[in-house]
Amino acid sequence: MIFVQIFWPFLKIGVFGFGGGYTMLSLIQNEVVENRNWISAQEFTDIVAISQMTPGPVAINSATYIGYNVSGSVWGSALATIAVCLPPLVIMILITKFYLAFRNNKYVGWVMDGLKPMLIGVIGAAAFMLMTPSNFPDIFSVVLFLATLTVSLLKVNPILIIIGGAVIGLIFL
Amino acid sequence: MGFYLKLFWSFFKIGCFTFGGGYAMVPLIQKEIIDNRKWISANEFIDLLALAQSSPGPIAINTSVFVGYKIRGIPGSIVCILGTVLASFVIILLIAVYFSDFTKYPLVESAFKGMRPVVVVLIAAPVYTMSKGIEWRKIILAGAVAVVVGFLGMSPVYFLIAGAMGGII
Numbered sequence: 001m002i003f004v005q006i007f008w009p010f011l012k013i014g015v016f017g018f019g020g021g022y023t024m025l026s027l028i029q030n031e032v033v034e035n036r037n038w039i040s041a042q043e044f045t046d047i048v049a050i051s052q053m054t055p056g057p058v059a060i061n062s063a064t065y066i067g068y069n070v071s072g073s074v075w076g077s078a079l080a081t082i083a084v085c086l087p088p089l090v091i092m093i094l095i096t097k098f099y100l101a102f103r104n105n106k107y108v109g110w111v112m113d114g115l116k117p118m119l120i121g122v123i124g125a126a127a128f129m130l131m132t133p134s135n136f137p138d139i140f141s142v143v144l145f146l147a148t149l150t151v152s153l154l155k156v157n158p159i160l161i162i163i164g165g166a167v168i169g170l171i172f173l
Numbered sequence: 174m175g176f177y178l179k180l181f182w183s184f185f186k187i188g189c190f191t192f193g194g195g196y197a198m199v200p201l202i203q204k205e206i207i208d209n210r211k212w213i214s215a216n217e218f219i220d221l222l223a224l225a226q227s228s229p230g231p232i233a234i235n236t237s238v239f240v241g242y243k244i245r246g247i248p249g250s251i252v253c254i255l256g257t258v259l260a261s262f263v264i265i266l267l268i269a270v271y272f273s274d275f276t277k278y279p280l281v282e283s284a285f286k287g288m289r290p291v292v293v294v295l296i297a298a299p300v301y302t303m304s305k306g307i308e309w310r311k312i313i314l315a316g317a318v319a320v321v322v323g324f325l326g327m328s329p330v331y332f333l334i335a336g337a338m339g340g341i342i
Contacts (some may be wrong), residue, residue, distance in 0.1 A: 017229045024231070050268055053285055055191045056261025057231030064265040077266055085254055088230025092238035093250055095224050100243065103220070107341060114340020115223040117311040118332040120303050121318025122226065126196040127297035128323030135289040145290040152298045158200040159190050161291055169287020170280065 002071050003079055009036065010063050010080045014087035017059055024059045032062075038070050059084055144168060177252050180244065183210060184237055184256030191257075193292040195225075195232025199299045202236065212244050219303055227333055233257055 009031040017024040025048065032038045039047070044062075051061035060081060067080025102108045136142055148161060187201045199222070206212050213221070225235035234254060241253030272278075300319075304312050318332050 068269040096242040110340040114336040117315040118336035121315040122329040124319030125323035141290040148294040165288040165291030166284040173286040
């Protein structure tokens with residue numbers, strides 16, 4: 001039964017995918033490229049590239065894509081996507097429940113205070129990791145970066161800023 | 174029903190523009206969920222990000238579940254997850270069915286050349302807003318973590334565990 005076969009690996013990816021995005025990639029690769037040979041390493045690289053150019057988490061994107069490729073139907077695609085979302089849904093509901101019940105507890109408060117600077121650092125790291133030569137190929141992209149920095153301090157809606165970037169790219173790049 | 178539609182629409186919009194990894198969602202949520210709708214506070218948001226980062230699954234999904242659950246319990250979290258996922262699901266499905274060579278179109282490539290530097294700014298900006306009101310020693314700590322994780326490639330998980338333990342001690 002192909003649909004059961006699709007569901008299981010993506011459920012596993014959802015359960016063990018700690019650390020978000022790119023740490024999940026090796027897990028996905030292990031399940032669908034090496035263990036099951038559903039797609040080739042080349043196709044997997046293409047999926048990652050597509051995923052970088054489309055909105056949404058890479059784990060969800062690859063589930064949708066691989067689900068369709070393996071089953072040849074929209075249902076396979078939907079099933080793989082649901083499978084990868086299900087564990088985070090359940091686990092995060094439990095965590096949120098716990099948090100809302102105990103956030104006034106002093107120990108939980110201390111843990112949250114300790115996590116705060118770490119988290120700010122981790123988000124800063126996410127920005128650093130995107131400062132690669134492929135994202136900033138020329139002087140124009142640096143100018144665009146600085147211009148956006150100025151605009152974002154003016155509290156412009158980030159959606160407009162992203163669309164603005166795309167339009168500038170279409171016109172000038 | 175009207176409220177669930179609003180919830181869905183907000184997360185659908187966010188889902189449409191989450192380019193460049195889970196943290197690209199941070200500025201979008203700050204604008205839509207905290208500033209415009211006032212569904213959660215800025216302080217709760219930092220806690221939420223810490224929890225989302227520490228549990229399995231994509232950060233974008235975990236964040237949606239938290240906000241949805243906080244506002245409307247389990248139905249709320251399901252509505253938010255659907256909103257976040259729908260746009261990327263439809264887009265990827267169209268690509269899988271019709272254009273698997275999507276990345277090779279010159280127009281797509283040009284639009285992304287413009288978007289990439291912009292997204293980096295949008296991810297960096299919340300670091301500034303979240304650092305407000307935090308003592309300088311902790312900001313130095315955050316900077317050190319950013320450098321070690323960003324440039325040396327260490328897993329953020331260790332720092333989160335250390336932060337949680339440090340908070341208790």
